[in-house]
Amino acid sequence: MNSLLWFKLEVPNIKYSLSLLLFVFLILLLGGCWSKRELNELAIVAAVGVDRVNEQYEISVQIVNPGQVASKKATSQSPVITYHATGKSLFEAIRKLTTLTPRKPYYSHAQIIIIGEELAEEGMNNILDLFQRDPEGRSEFNILIARDTTAKEVLSILTPLEDIPAKNILNALKSSEKAIGTTDSVILDDLINSLSGKGNSAVLSTIELHGDSAIGNNQTNVERIQNPAILKFGDFALFKDYKLVGFLTMAESKSYNYMNNHIKSTFEILSCPEKGKLTTEVTNSEAKITGRVQHGHPKINIKLKVEQNVADVNCKIDLTKPQNITALNKATSEAIKKGLEQTLDTLQKTYKVDALQFAEILYRQDYKGWNKIKDNWATLFPEIDVKVQVTVNTQGIGTSLNKDLQKSR
Known part of the structure; x- marks a missing residue:
C-alpha cells in the first residue's frame, strides 16, 4: 500500500521535472549572442551628411576615432574621420562606404543629419524615407540644412571645446534654442509628420560655414585663439511638399x-x-x-x-x-x-x-x-x-x- 502511494506521488514530480528541464533547454536556445557585434568591429557614426553632386547622391559620415577620444594623451590624430561616397541612389552610396571604411559603419549612435541646400531644393522625401526605414537608424536624428555650403564641408570642420564636431553642433543647437530662440531642434519623425500633414509644410534650422574651409578640416583650426573656420546657425529654412522653398530672416x-x-x-x-x-x-x-x-x-x-x-x-x-x-x-x-x-x-x-x-x-x-x-x-x-x-x-x-x-x- 505504501509503495503504491509513493509511486502515485512521484509520477507527477517526474513529469514536473521533465517539463522544467525542457523549459530551461528552450530558454538556452532562445538566448545567446548569435547576432552580437563587437565594438572593435564597428565604426561609430556621429553624424551623416547628404548632398546632390553631378546628378548623384553623395553621403558623408563623421566617424569617431575611439582611440583618440578615449586617450588622455595629446596626439596628432584627429578625434573624428570623415568618409565620402557617391552613387546613383543614396542606398548605393551608403553601401559604397563599406569599401572605404576599415569597419562597418554603425548608425545607431548618430545624432545629426545634415542635408545640402541643393538637395533640399530638389526634394528630400526619398532621403527621409530611407532613413526612417533603416533598421539601424534612429528617429532621434536632428535634421539641419547646410546653407550656402555643402553637408560634406560642414562635417569636415573640426570644432573647439568638443572633441566630436557632431556633439559640438548638437550642443550649440540646444544652447541657441534655449537662449535666443532663433533655432529649433527637429527630429526625423516630427519632420515627416509635419510634411505629411494637412499643411505639407515644415521648418528646419540651417547651419552655415564661415571662414576658410581648407583650414577648417585641419587640426590647426582648434589650436588657435580665433578659429579660421567656424560653424554658425542661420535663418530658418521653409519646406513645402518636401522641397525647400525659402528662408525666414x-x-x-x-x-x-x-x-x-x-x-x-x-x-x-x-x-x-x-x-x-x-x-x-x-x-x-x-x-x-x-x-x-x-x-x-x-x-x-x-x-x-x-x-x-x-x-x-x-x-x-x-x-x-x-x-x-x-x-x-x-x-x-x-x-x-x-x-x-x-x-x-x-x-x-x-x-x-x-x-x-x-x-x-x-x-x-x-x-x-x-x-x-x-x-x-x-x-x-x-x-x-x-x-x-x-x-x-x-x-x-x-x-x-x-x-x-x-x-x-
Missing part, C-alpha cells in the same frame, strides 16, 4: 518660434522714451492658436502671453514708477506683435507655406468647417484673416543699485 525665425510655442528664453531690445536702448529678457512665453470657419472663410486667432525681466538699461528711466512699467509692457507687446505680423505676411504672401499648421488646427477644432474648405486650402491660406494679441508682464526690474543708476541717467 533671423527676426522672423524668432517670431515663428513665439507662435509655435518654442521660445524657452530670448530678449527684446526697445527704444527708451527719450534716447537710448533698454533690453528685456523673456523668461516665459505661451502661445495659443485657435481657428474656425465662418461662412466659408477660415479665421485664426493667436494669443501670446509673455513674461519678462529688465536685463540691460542704457537710458534714463525710473522703473520704480508703475506708469513706466506699463509703458514698457506696451512697448514690448507692440514690438513682438509687429514681428509676428511680419512673419505671418512672409509665410502667407511670399512663400504660401502653412508652417504653423493652420490646416491641422482647423481640422481638429472645426472639423465640419474644414471639410467644406479643404479642397480650396491652397488658395484660401494666403488670404486667411489672422488676429494677433500679445500680452506682456514685467516681473523683475533689477537690483536696487540698478534702480538708482536708471534714475540718475
